[in-house]
Amino acid sequence: MRLFNIQKYCLGLMAVVSLGAVSCTNEAELDSAQERGDVVFSAQVDKVVTRITDNKWDGGELVGVKAGETVKTYKVTATGKMSTEDEPYTWDGTSYDVLAWSPLTTEQINLKDQTTTEKFFACDLLVSSAKVESKNVRFAFTHRMTRMWWELQKFEGYTESQVNEARISFIGYGAVTYAAGEVTPIGDAGQLISTRNSKGEYYRNGEAMMVPGEMWGKPLIQVEIGGDTYIYTPSKDNQNDVAKNTGKLLPNTWQRYYLSVSKKGLTVEMEADEVGWDNNNISGDEITDAMFKAAISDDVSALPNYKVEGLEADFITDKVRGFSITYKEEKASGGIAYEGLADRTRTVGSDGTVTFTFSNICSDLKLTYTEEYMEIGYYFYKDGTYGAKYKADGTVGVIYKVGKHETDDASNYEGTGLKTIHGYVVALADEVDGETQFFKWKDGSAGLYGAEFPENGHIGDGKTSLYIGYSNTRYLIEKAAAAEATAVPAASTSTRKNGSGLISGTSGWYLPSHTQLKDLATLANKTIENYQVLNRTYWDSSFDSDPNAYVVIFGENGAISSPDFYKSVDSTNKVRLILTF
Incomplete structure (x- = not known):
């Protein structure tokens, strides 16, 4: 990966596309290339707000240029010319879209360490889109980060x-x-x-x-x-x-x-x-070629009665109002999934049509159809299904995370019948035992910490990122059962809640790990019928060693309200269970 040497704060790179052979070095070669219809990309600096040193390219920076499904690699010289060893794009009078981005790399980009100028600007990601409708096309690069x-x-x-x-x-x-x-x-x-x-x-x-x-x-x-x-x-x-x-x-x-x-x-x-990083704002008419784009898959556009509003040649004309897709939904659980930054709403008409509206758009979007559509905030039912409506006789929880967490795997739930992870559910309310809703984390003197503890070696000072509450809970219950006169009241609430059997296709209820409990804040400030917002201090299943175990403290709105992350194991706090499905 080539890194940019940057000293200037930047808003966007103003690049001009002109025709000519990629290897042109003089006017004769340029004229010859124009006759052949090859496209030469040249990057010229219009303003002192560019992502280069002293208004000049260092030389050697890599830019990806994509048209349709074809991607070509370009290299920028110190004079601003762009060359490629690939077959160059051509202009034959037919309009087509191009996308350019830099840096061009297949490697992960580390954001944790930005302590030097080089590391900081290596995390600055540029993109521009444009429509090729003539021999001259102008890119206006903006920052993705x-x-x-x-x-x-x-x-x-x-x-x-x-x-x-x-x-x-x-x-x-x-x-x-x-x-x-x-x-x-x-x-x-x-x-x-x-x-x-x-x-x-x-x-x-x-x-x-x-x-x-x-x-x-x-x-x-x-x-x-x-x-x-x-x-x-x-x-x-x-x-x-x-x-x-x-x-x-x-x-x-x-x-x-x-x-x-x-x-x-x-x-x-x-x-x-919102527009300038160095108070050198570029006017709106200078970035008209940098509109966000919606990539709609064929399985979406092929849906019955498909109609889209708010797009022009796949470009989003108004990023605030956004665009909508309406179609006839034939599957009870079907819907449109998306990747990108936007607000999504789903409305259902009386005639069976479904409209998905995407607004407040902050990136390109990629839309696909899914037969297992769900959203954060959907209700989860006791028969293992889910939906947008609350069922008085069947709702057991609320989906707080969609998809499998990167640290989790279905193999972690051996013996439960869970084969594939679709998401995670939080119970509707806190656990209650008789008249109490406050539980000790441990009751007794036996030590529970050991080398076999699931989070051993991955946790310290509250710094953990593992989605292993199920493994933690099972470990604590088994460890306490083997100890003398020691119980784990908080974790054992899961045994009582699962007493009538596991919900089909799920892990059953368990005490969340520290990371899982913190992630329940995704439901903060949401209005969800019959869902009890987390408020005050809650136990999780993570711990370093006696005499303390981990907690998360929530405010009245369900958001995390304190950085404190541990309490004495014999103190009493609330419990909210989750399950994986």
Whole structure:
């Protein structure tokens, strides 16, 4: 992977496409190429807001250029010319779409370490789309990532030395792949991202590139200073967060977070430039070729009574209002799945038609048809099915995560009958035993920690990313059963809930791992009929060693409200069980 050497802040690369042979070095060769119809791409700098050094290409940067299903590799010279060893694209008078992106790489891009200029800008991902309708086509590159910047402005109660040694990190996805202009996150959004820090009187400025997306109810910034740790989690219950939209990371945007820390806690203010990263904004008419695109699969366009509105040649004309697809749904569980950043709503007409509307679009979208359509917030029923409507006599939980977590596998649920993982469900309400809804994590003196503990070697100081609550729960119950006069009340609530048998096609109920419990915050601020929002402190099945076990603390809106992650095992807290299906 070739890295860019960048010193300028950037908004977009303005590239001009002209005709000529790829290897042209003079006007005669260029004229000859034009006669043959070969396309030569040349990158010319129009503004001092480009992703190159001193307004010039370093030379050797790789750009992918795609037309239809064909991808060709181009290399940029220091003068801005682009050459390819592939057969060049040609212009024969027929209009077609082209997509360009850089860097061109098949390797994972590491986001965790952005401590140097080179590492920071290696995470800057560029893309542009255009329609070839003449011999001259102009690309307007935009940034796929969100440029995040922090400044520690106030630090009451801490010394200059502690400020100098403070560590501020963003929290998000730790790696991505980048292909055809699409960013694909790897892992979960709970990874610490080390930032490129500015020099100054104090160590108090830094920035990093992050994956765009919703971060409401998820930890976003961690401040470690003077032996204290503070975590900022954007909340829709916080009017300032909502007003500033701090929990939504947008592509092609520079978002600046101003931090004030004291012994009382951490407060955050935010500003953002939606168009310019260096206050050198490019007007809207200069980026008309950079519209987002919807790639609709054949199995969608072939649906009965298919109709699409809001697209022109697959390009999204209004990214706020978006577009819609209407068709006749013939399967009770069918629907349209998508990859990308957008809001999706589904409405059903009285005539059996279904309309999917995609709005507030922040990336290209890829749409496919699925016979097992589901959404976060769908109800899960006692017969192992799911749907959008609450059933008074059959609803047992709510889907909080769709698809298999990357650390999970169906083999982890041996003996349950679960063959394939479709998603994860949280129970409608907290567990209750008699008149109590508060349980100890452990009751008794036997030690439960051992080398065979599922999370052993993968957990420490609350830093775990494993979806293994089922394995943890089974381990704790079996370990307690083999011990003398020791019980695990929190984990054992699952035994009671599963007493009448496992729901067909599921793992049965279990105590979530620390990561699984934190992910229940995806339902924060959602209005879901007959679903009891998590509130206060909840046990999970993760732990390091006695005398403490792990917890997650939720606020009244179901969002994580505290960075505290452990309590004494003999204290009493709430329990919310989950299952895998």
